[in-house]
Amino acid sequence: MHDDTEKFSRNGFIRFDRGLENETKTTINGVELYWYQFSLVWDTSSIEIMGMNIVFSDDQDLKRELYEINKYLPSGVNSHILSHVSARDEIIQNLNIIGKRKVNAESGWLDNITAFDLLDISEVKLASTYLVLSKIMFAASDEVDDQYMVKSERYEKLSTNIINNMTLKVDIDDDGEYDQNEKTTSFGGEIIRK
Numbered sequence: 377m378h379d380d381t382e383k384f385s386r387n388g389f390i391r392f393d394r395g396l397e398n399e400t401k402t403t404i405n406g407v408e409l410y411w412y413q414f415s416l417v418w419d420t421s422s423i424e425i426m427g428m429n430i431v432f433s434d435d436q437d438l439k440r441e442l443y444e445i446n447k448y449l450p451s452g453v454n455s456h457i458l459s460h461v462s463a464r465d466e467i468i469q470n471l472n473i474i475g476k477r478k479v480n481a482e483s484g485w486l487d488n489i490t491a492f493d494l495l496d497i498s499e500v501k502l503a504s505t506y507l508v509l510s511k512i513m514f515a516a517s518d519e520v521d522d523q524y525m526v527k528s529e530r531y532e533k534l535s536t537n538i539i540n541n542m543t544l545k546v547d548i549d550d551d552g553e554y555d556q557n558e559k560t561t562s563f564g565g566e567i568i569r570k
Contacts, residue, residue, distance in 0.1 A: 380436055383418060410552065430491045431460040432467060432504035441509060448512045456508060463507040464491055467500055470539055481549045495545040495554045503542070506535035 378391045402411050435456055438445040449456065468491055471477075477486045478493060494500060510531035517524035548558050 380434065384416075384420075386436070429457075429461060430497075431457070431464050432491075432497050432500045433460055433463065433502075433508055435460075437501060437505040438508060438512075441505060445509075445512070448516055456512065459508045459511045460504065462511060463504045466507060467504060467535075467539060470536075471544075474540065476544065478546045478548050489544075489546060493547045493550075495547050495552075495558065499542060499544050500539075503535045503538035506531045506538070510535060 381390060399410055401408050404411055435445065438456060445456070468489060472488045476489060478489055479485070480487045510528045513524045513528035513531060517528060519525065545554055545558055547553075549555065
């Protein structure tokens, strides 16, 4: 397990291995799935969980590219999480638009990829980081050709280039585990809608 949050003291990712031997499906509220329970061994009185979500990048990734990123936070806001969520949605939409879809194992039809289908977010982490930086610089811009707009366009191009040239591990059979046939070297196909 790897904890970027440093024991929930900051925003970040918590990663743990999939397919552990002691994982079993459990039924909660009539829904049988793999459920995870986290228990903490330290004082939690100062921890405030604002939400849990799937995003592809976090504020620590932004700091690796632009350390002073927090100076671009709106007043009263302590994270760029909304930009990370927006970037995730845009990346998923762009993957589907450019034809990076998966084939439904049951029907044989092409399905849109969702954030849950990506088995390794590290494959899209850098694209997401650049896209979030682009959004932040765009918001800071107040003229068409100022330094922020130039930076925004540069980061957007970097993100787009990564997205257009990536291969992905996509959960084709919806089992949450990586199988050798799920490493896609190319995507595409014709979309047929009923």
